[in-house]
Amino acid sequence: MRERYTRMTGRRAKTKLLDELVEVTGWERKHANKVILGQNRKSGTKGQRGAPAQYNxxxxxxxxxxxxxxxxxxxxxxxxxxxxxxxxxxxxxxxxxxxxxxxxxxxxxxxxxxxxxxGKKVRPPKPASGVKILVEVRAESWSTCEPEWTEVDTVAHCGGDMSGSFVWTLTSVDAASGWTELRAIWNRGQHASLEGLESIYESQPFKLLGVDSDNGGEFLNYFVYDWLKKKDIHQTRSRPYF
Incomplete structure (x- = not known):
């Protein structure tokens, strides 16, 4: 092969040599050129591509x-x-x-x-279907003059954006006296809601006979249901979407 290039020098000789190397090996022309220049990557390694990492x-x-x-x-x-x-x-x-x-x-x-x-963003808990069956629906308005029957609900402090985790206010209002208890809870979780109810139960100046809530998962779950049942507190819920 060397004799064939005795009369061909410079760029023409290099081009001809590259053409024959591609023809014999079947390599891509760019890869063949790197092999001739000694720039081919080592076998079994991909090599480092792109700019070096800027952040440790x-x-x-x-x-x-x-x-x-x-x-x-x-x-x-x-x-x-x-x-x-x-x-x-x-x-x-x-x-x-x-x-x-x-x-x-x-x-x-x-x-x-x-x-x-x-994972996805944290969402408020859904009500347990089994607990919804156990908790009766209260359709009539409160007509008692006796304290110890309360309405509970939660208020979001989210700035208009309900996505993610933030502080909620657990509110308990006595139907007869209007006595109100407020507790800050994180993310309206089941455990946090139960802790808020326990704190209200210990702080208010009268016993708790009944708790009425909406159909939110912070109240309709087995943690709250079992605790109310253990304390002999009657639990009711409102009609869905009412």
Whole structure:
């Protein structure tokens, strides 16, 4: 083959050599050129592509934690929120600087795989169907002058956005006297609602004979049902969608 290129030099010789290498090996022309130049990747490895990583593992972990606590915002919203949150994070100065300068696109790219495994946003609990059957529906209005019969409900403090986790107010109002008890609970969960009812039960100056609520899952669940039954407190609920 060397004799065939004795009269061909320079670019023409290199082009001809590359043409024959592609023809013999079946490689792509770009790959064959890299092999000739000694730039081929080692066998069994993919090599490193793209720009080097700008954010270390500690910064990514802090980003994941913030994303969950911030109620899983998109990258554009989270970028502005990070400027407020970063000074309060217990991380190194290097990590703080990385979180302050990270772009919205880099946030979404860094959290792309984590969002799939992190799960959906927390939603208020649904009522247990078995408990709904056990709790009778109260259709008439309160007509008692005797205290100890209360209406309970929850009020959301969400700023108009019901997604995610936030504080609710558990409200208990005595039908006869108007005595009102308020308790702050987190996310209207079943355990949090039960703790609020227990606190009200211990604080109000009279016994509790009955509790009436809507059909929300914070009241129609086995935790609340078993506790009321143990305390011999009559539980009722309103008609659905009424």
């Amino acid at each position: 593992g500690a910064a990514i972990e802090a980003l994941k934690s913030c994303w969950l606590v911030m109620n899983q915002p998109c990258g554009k919203r989270m970028k502005d929120m990070l400027l407020i949150w970063v000074p309060y994070l217990e991380v190194s100065d290097e990590v703080q600087q990385q979180l302050k300068t990270i772009s919205a696109a880099s946030i979404d790219r860094s959290l792309k795989n984590f969002k799939v495994t992190a």
